[in-house]
Amino acid sequence: MSLHPRRASLRNQWPTVLWLTVVWVLLWGEISLGNLVNGALLGVLVTAGLRMTPIDFHGRVRPGALAVLVGRFLLDLVRASFEVSLVALRPRHTPRGAVICVQLRSHSDLYLTLTSELVSLVPGSLIVEAHRLTGRLYVHVLDVRTSGGVEAARRAVLAQEERILRALASDAELADAGLALGGAGRSRAAEVTR
Structure with missing residues (x-):
């Protein structure tokens, strides 16, 4: 006997409900029974009421590469904040902005989204447009x-994508992106610099 597909999908949504509950409690700033119950009810309501497109994740989490990704992101965040403050505080300096097109290596929606988010979170850069079908970002x-x-x-965006792929992609996805497994060999980001 098979379950109704909608009920089966709700059963698989418990991590999302748990995460939404945690976010709800953090937003209220207090751990209480009422906040936990309301957060859980809101999580169930959101996951049941809003249809979300499933994202296929075929990769695996590599803790070492994930630590490199997070560490480098934090370093970029501090460095870029300092650079943007210098640009803002420099008298009579007119920044020379540009919109650049970056062709990503991966064609996965997940990696495109993660790359877009991490690039946009660093001060001084913002994703203007993301082309899902072509895998291009306009930054x-x-x-x-x-x-x-x-x-x-452009190389900075490609390096961010490479760190994401090395932290989360499967071996097949790394090979499809032209990246050597385990960081050995020359990546396409290195080839772009030549």
């Missing part, structure tokens, strides 16, 4: 001069 760079030029900004 606005606040000041091309402080970023090291257009090609340096």
Whole structure:
């Protein structure tokens, strides 16, 4: 006897309900029975009421590469915050902004989204448009001069994508993206610099 597909999908949504409950409690800033119950009810309501497109994840989490991804992201966040504050505080300086097109290696919606989010969270860069079918990102760079030029900004986006792929992609997805397994060999990001 098979379950109704909608009920079966609700049964598989418990991690999402749990995460939404945690976010709800964090937003209220207090752990109480009422906040936990309301967060859980809201989580069930959101997962049952809103149809979300499933995202296929065929990769695996590599803890070492994930630590590199998080560490480098935090470093980029601090460095870019400092650079943007210098641009903002420099008298009579007009930043030379640009919108650049970056062709990503992976064609997965998940990796495109993660790359877009991490690039946008770093001050001084913002995703203007993401083409899902072509795997292209259009990135606005606040000041091309402080970023090291257009090609340096493009390489930074590709390096961010590479760190995401190395942290989360399967071996087959890494090979499809042209990245050597385990970081050995030359990646396509290195080839772009030549």
